[in-house]
Amino acid sequence: MSTVVEVRQLTKSYGSVMAVNQVSFSIEAGKIYGLLGRNGAGKTTIMQIITAQLFAASGEVKVFGEHPYENSRVLSQVCFVKDSQKYPNNYRVIDVLEQAAFFFPGWDREYAFALIEDFRLPLKRRMKALSRGMLSTVGIIVGLASRAPLTIFDEPYLGLDAVARGIFYDRLLEDYAEHPRTVILSTHLIDDISRLLEHIFVIDQGRLVLDEEAEALRGRAFAVVGPAARVDAYTADKELLEREPLGGLVSATVMGSGDAKDRQQAEALGLELVPVSLQQLIVHLTGGKYERKAVEVR
Amino acid sequence: MEYLIDENRPIFMQIAERIENDIIAGELPEEAQVPSTNQFASFYQINPATAAKGVNLLVDQGILYKKRGLGMYVAPGARAKLLEKRRAQFFGQYVVPMLQEAEKLGITMEQVTEMLQRRVEVP
Numbered sequence: 001m002s003t004v005v006e007v008r009q010l011t012k013s014y015g016s017v018m019a020v021n022q023v024s025f026s027i028e029a030g031k032i033y034g035l036l037g038r039n040g041a042g043k044t045t046i047m048q049i050i051t052a053q054l055f056a057a058s059g060e061v062k063v064f065g066e067h068p069y070e071n072s073r074v075l076s077q078v079c080f081v082k083d084s085q086k087y088p089n090n091y092r093v094i095d096v097l098e099q100a101a102f103f104f105p106g107w108d109r110e111y112a113f114a115l116i117e118d119f120r121l122p123l124k125r126r127m128k129a130l131s132r133g134m135l136s137t138v139g140i141i142v143g144l145a146s147r148a149p150l151t152i153f154d155e156p157y158l159g160l161d162a163v164a165r166g167i168f169y170d171r172l173l174e175d176y177a178e179h180p181r182t183v184i185l186s187t188h189l190i191d192d193i194s195r196l197l198e199h200i201f202v203i204d205q206g207r208l209v210l211d212e213e214a215e216a217l218r219g220r221a222f223a224v225v226g227p228a229a230r231v232d233a234y235t236a237d238k239e240l241l242e243r244e245p246l247g248g249l250v251s252a253t254v255m256g257s258g259d260a261k262d263r264q265q266a267e268a269l270g271l272e273l274v275p276v277s278l279q280q281l282i283v284h285l286t287g288g289k290y291e292r293k294a295v296e297v298r
Numbered sequence: 299m300e301y302l303i304d305e306n307r308p309i310f311m312q313i314a315e316r317i318e319n320d321i322i323a324g325e326l327p328e329e330a331q332v333p334s335t336n337q338f339a340s341f342y343q344i345n346p347a348t349a350a351k352g353v354n355l356l357v358d359q360g361i362l363y364k365k366r367g368l369g370m371y372v373a374p375g376a377r378a379k380l381l382e383k384r385r386a387q388f389f390g391q392y393v394v395p396m397l398q399e400a401e402k403l404g405i406t407m408e409q410v411t412e413m414l415q416r417r418v419e420v421p
Contacts, residue, residue: 032345169343177336177346195305198347215348218308260390267398275306 002029003065004150004182005050010059012045019045020056021206027182029149032172032196034214035186036282037203043186044082046203047152051080063150076105079148081139083155087127094123096138097145106147111175115141118167132159140168144175152184157192169196190279200278204286214278221281222258225251226271234269241284253284303342313338313352318380321361321372328377332362332370 005027012020020042027033035043048054049061052068052075061068068074087096093116101107116123119137130138136158143151157165173196176183185193194200200217202210210217221241224234228250235243239255253276256262266273276284303309320326333341338349353370356362361376400410409420 031347166343170340173336173339173343173346177339191305195303195309195342195344195348198345214345215308215310215351218306275304277306 003027004029004063006060006062006065007046007050008060010046010049010056010061012049012054012057018206020049023059023203023206023208025201025208025211027150027184029182030180031198032176032183032185034190034193034197034200035184035203036188036190036200038188038286041188041203041286042206043203044154047080047154047184047186051075051078051152053080076103077149078152079104079143079146079150080152081143081154081156083136083139083158085135085139089128091127092124093121093127093130093138096127096142100142100146104146104148106149108145108147112141112145115144115171118171119164133161133164136160137164144171147175147179147181150182150184152186154186156185156187157189165192169193172196190282191277194278202282202286209285210282217278217281219257219275221253221255221276221284222262223251223253223274223276224266224271225249225274226269230269230271234266234271241281253280303344309342309344309348310351310355313342313344313349314355317353317356318361318384321377322380322384324377326372328372328374330372331368332372334369 003026005025007026008024010020010023011018023042023046035046037043045054049056050063050068052063052070055069063074064077066074068078097109097112097116100112101109119141121134121137121141125134127135127138136156137160140153140156143153143156157168160168172183185197187193194214197214200210200212200214201208224231225246226234226249228245231243231250231252235252235254241253241255243250243252245251251274258273258275263273303312317326317332326332332353335346335349335353338344338352339346342349353362357364357370359379360373361379362370363373365371397410400407405420412420
């Protein structure tokens with residue numbers, strides 16, 4: 001498996017804030033990655049460094065085996081769809097597509113127009129007159145039709161409704177199957193896309209706290225609910241992520257697969273075993289109690 | 299189709315279970331071709347590598363086999379093998395939880411037996 005991105009000991013600070021702190025990872029060709037973390041965790045900074053829009057303070061970055069800075073061999077193979085992309089004032093949707101055709105060697109014009117139809121985007125509308133969701137859609141179309149060997153989507157579905165998100169996932173999987181390439185999806189909304197991902201990175205306060213296959217994470221933790229004394233007896237020999245009183249009961253989240261053995265042991269104590277979602281697990285691992293509540297009311 | 303997948307359990311295992319269920323139900327008879335990983339991926343909106351992992355799990359167990367250049371097929375004897383496996387799991391997976399729930403609710407063993415034999419509710 002060839003390596004597309006290699007990052008070693010990457011560090012970047014803004015003033016006294018360490019946006020990216022000693023981050024190392026590698027990205028292999030032909031997989032869909034998730035770069036997950038809370039707002040301000042450092043995700044966008046990392047992507048900007050990979051795509052040569054920012055310099056790292058220290059550390060090493062290689063994209064397609066080379067340094068990306070002012071390197072057209074590398075940059076012509078990379079498509080970075082930013083959620084905050086700015087366009088010239090008079091640009092219409094069609095102008096953006098024409099620029100993209102000029103920019104990306106693998107651009108598929110026909111496919112771009114098919115996507116415009118799918119998403120029902122008005123071609124002649126000015127970019128500045130588009131809604132948030134439509135703006136996201138333009139980014140998605142550019143990202144997909146660029147067919148860039150490395151395509152990065154930063155918060156791709158801000159403002160998108162459920163139908164448009166569904167179209168995005170369908171088209172992404174379809175086109176990825178036909179034209180395998182490396183895709184990075186960066187987001188703080190994990191559950192919505194977790195099933196699309198093969199590998200997951202979690203960034204928290206500038207540090208890489210998780211670098212794992214998505215499937216290995218599913219069923220990595222579970223929760224038990226029951227009377228405090230029995231829950232505590234059960235969790236005594238396990239790695240405890242969180243313990244929360246719940247009326248007269250206690251809910252404890254522990255690392256473990258929740259397999260038949262875990263289940264029998266819990267049932268013998270009269271405890272109920274509850275699955276923990278990927279989003280919840282990541283929230284536990286990044287220690288964000290506050291965000292968990294925000295997510296639940298979403 | 300996302301409601302079909304439980305995101306809290308490994309998805310590849312659920313794909314394997316779906317294929318197993320289809321084989322047991324006779325919808326995928328022996329020597330029938332199994333959908334491709336890309337078909338599974340687009341149907342369930344999941345990563346193709348995840349779908350492939352589920353299919354390969356069944357290849358490792360001799361339930362499916364690969365015809366080079368053609369795809370995956372149901373192996374001869376697959377259904378019998380799966381029935382044996384599922385029967386072995388039946389007690390732990392269905393009977394034990396039922397008895398635990400009955401005990402919790404104060405339903406006696408006699409009542410449970412009667413329900414099972416006559417397939418009617420016992421007050």
